[in-house]
Amino acid sequence: MTAKVSLRGLYKIFGPNDAAMVDHVKTGMGKATLLEKHRHVLGLRDINVDMQPGEITVIMGLSGSGKSTLIRHLNRLIDPSAGEILVDGQDVMKLGQSALRDLRQKQMSMVFQKFALLPHKTVLENAQLPLSVQGADKATCDREGRKWLARVGLEGFEDRYPAQLSGGMQQRVGIARALTANTDIMLMDEAFSALDPLIRTDMQNLLLELQKELHKTIVFITHDLDEALKLADHLVILKDGAVVQQGEPQSILLAPSDPYIEDFVSDINRARVLRVRSVMGPINGDHFDGEVDASRNLEDMIALTGGDTNLCYRVTDGGEVVGQLDMKDLVKALVPRVSADVPPA
Amino acid sequence: MAAYDGVIDGLGLRDWCDAGKEDAPMSMAQLLAQSGGGETSNGPALPFPSLDVLHEACGRIGQTRDLTAGIEQGFLAVRPELKLVLDPLTQPLSWMLDGTLWLFQATPWWIMIPVLLLISWWVSRSASVTAFVASVLLFFGFIDHYEVAMQTLSIVFVCTGISILLGVPIGIGMSKSDRAQRMIVPILDLMQTMPTFVYLIPLIFLFSITESKIYGIAVIVYAIVPVIRLTDLGIRLVDRDVMEAADAFGLTAWQKLTRVQLPLALPNIMAGVNQTIMMSLAMVVIASMIAAPGLGSLVLQGIRTIDLGVGIIAGLGIVLLAVILDRVSKAALARVDNTRKEH
Known part of the structure; x- marks a missing residue:
């Protein structure tokens, strides 16, 4: 099985002279030293992850571990300091402006922690956004938008504004928007973290149900181990910008490779x-x-x-x-x- | 013996000073000294080394009045070129001002007032605001100030329209680049704090007083500032998460601007438009000094002839006009705001 998305030796350092700092990090300089000596912040260090088609890859870590930075590299909302990002074997780093826009429109869609809906557009217009951006005709936009809104359980809410909906419903709009794009890859950045626990469980079930039917390649970011274990086919645990362990979630649970992960898994049911x-x-x-x-x-x-x-x-x-x-x-x-x-x- | 002779000598500048010696015009102090009976005046022992004082010691150092004269000379020197560029560029402004003025005056009141009321209703969607506008317009008619009020209103309309047309794109440009913002903000500050009378003077030098663009420019320069500032602010305040989502779904720069940034900045832009309307109304009054017609000219007439009644009625008329313009534009702003929060 070839990976849908591969990250190869990915480094991200925040600062004006990041490319030059990569060598320091490669020779083993730590986050604290880098900050103290060179005033650069280490974001990600030597990330190698393969994301298989049709699987949910969950990237888990505490806040500050670099997980949100990592997911933004996949569609290059953030550019890496070094390394390769391969989507279907194609290096995303080599894409020009318009090819990159094409990738964002047709191959990857994204769901955000804070929903990031357009407040001045109706629910339906929000759900249609990816298609209307691509210049699809009104009938297609309308049909697809309504279809996916219905699929996430928002039938009858098409003409409301996002501010009129609860958080859970707003995130359903966010998911419908990502589904309307009809991309193979879906990026979900702490998509359920802002929701209260009961709604969160609902949304997780919705996602699993959709996934059974759609078999998308989903990259899911979370800081919640329960959520990670429930959703993950492949679990990547991130700490201080580096991968500490990755693999099948059950095996990580049974054989944590690191005291950090042991701490993590000790509280789990x-x-x-x-x-x-x-x-x-x-x-x-x-x-x-x-x-x-x-x-x-x-x-x-x-x-x-x-x-x-x-x-x-x-x-x-x-x-x-x-x-x-x-x-x-x-x-x-x-x-x-x-x-x-x-x-x- | 002037106070700073010693300093000039000490610096070895005496020869340089004397080389260009001529009979410079006398400074005010010298004139006073002469008229005081020819006795040498003994001013303070150590006068401030101003240009005038230094001039006494060294004839080659200019006097202060040379500075102001120099500015005027410089301006006059570039005037033909400036006029060559600015004249055709601003000519449409004259046409628009004259055309709108003609339109506002030629239209009979029984068409004009209903049209204005329809506009008020369409913009504000508020019955009470529209009723208020109606009563003010009828009041103007009743006290025979309808004509002048329409003149003022037509200038405000044109100048606000042009301010928006120019100001919004400038504001957008400013929001896109921090460097542009750093460069433009001081200019805006200058435009807003420079006493308004001051920029009437170069305008008189540049254009003929009979052209209407002369007051149009004065009004626009003063009133365009808030719409630029608030467009810039509004776009910069657009939620970063929403902008990130726009990027993630592959919107082009133009799509981001028209679908996300401008609509979300609209409440701020509208607040800027409201300010621009108010400021152009304020400036129209001052611009009556350079022949802008309307209520302002009545105020000016009141001042010139010390006619209390004329001045006060015209002044109150301006207040009423300001109030209706403010109410209508604020109601429009509230309406825009509501579509996104409410329910």
Whole structure:
């Protein structure tokens, strides 16, 4: 599988003389030293990430970790100090002004944390924006705009103004606007962070539902690990502008490579996030108390067994037997690994 | 013996001074001294080394009146060229002022007043504002000031229109470049703080007093400032997140300007237009000194002949005109503001 978007050795340093500072950073100068000695701020350091087509890549980090800077490199709202950004194998850095505009219109759309809707336009006009910018005729704009607004659950709100809608509804307009662009790639910059928790869950479900049907390449930025684990096919964890760990979210959860990530994952409700697939072992017995699907989460399993740890299940995935689940392993997996005492299940 | 002879000698400038010695016109101090009976005046022991004082010590140093005369000479020297460029450039302004003036006066009152009321209604969408405008216009008619009020109004219309036409693009240019802003702001400050009478003088030198553009220019130079400032401000205040979204969806520079920046800056631009209207009205009164017709000329007449009644009625007329123009433009501003916040 070739990556839809690849970042290769991406560096970003903020300051008047950033290109010259890249060498200092490459030879190991830290953020603090760079700021103190050269008055330049280190934004991103040696980022290498592949984003697969049809997957949700979540980039997670605390504020100041460079995640918003990173996502703005993909459509070059921010230019890197060094490195390559490949979209479908094409280096975005080599695009001229009009080719870059073309890329932004037709290949990438973006959803913003603060919605960034046009306050003087109606909901429908906002949703149509990407098409009308490209010069599509009014009928097409209208049809597509209405279609996607309906798809995100905003039928009947077309003629309202953004200020008349709640935050959650405004962000639905933001998503409809990005969908109307009909791009393969969707960039979501903390898209749900400004919403309250219940609405946020709704929006996450909406996104997953849309993704099931549309198979877009989504790059999602968040500072919330629960959200990251719920959405991610591929999780990238960023700290101080560098990638500390990336991979399949379950494996990061079970095998954090860094005390920073351990801290992160220790607070998570593991039973809800971890799935049978991640904690099962190879078949080595012949007595099973039943069959379970590999995609069930551990919370489900505990409810199923009523807390009995002596049981053992055969695990199936699409009708095929893939392993066995000993409930004792399950319980062990629920305890976060603290500084390498218990090996991962 | 002048006070600074010693200094001139000490600097070794004596020869240079004497080389160009001639009978310079006498300074005021010398004149006074002469008329005082020929005795040598002993001023303060150490007078401030001004141009006049230094001139006494050294004839080659000019007097202060040479400075002001020099400015006038310089201006007169470039006048033909300046006139050559400015005259044709500003000629349309004369045509517009004369044409609009003619239109406002030739149209009978029973067409003009309803048209003005329709404009008020269309701009403000407010019945009370329109009713107020109607009562003021009828009052002008009633006290036989309708004609002069229309003259003033026509000048305000033309000058405000041109100020917007020129000011908004300048404001846009300023908002795009910090350097342009740094260069233009001092000029705007100068235009606004320079006493308004002062720029009437060069205008009289440049153009004939019979041309109407002479007062048109005076009004526009004074009134264009707020619309430039507020266009610049309005565009700079447009939400950065929205601008980023516009970039992310690949809007061209023109699309960003027309679809995002100008509409979002509109409330500020309208506030600038309101200010521009008020300032052009204020300037029309002063411009009556260079033959601008209208209520201002009545004020001037009142001053000249010390005619209290004429002056006060004309002055109150200007106030009333200012109030209706302000109410109508403010109502328009409020309407623009509302479409985006309300409900």
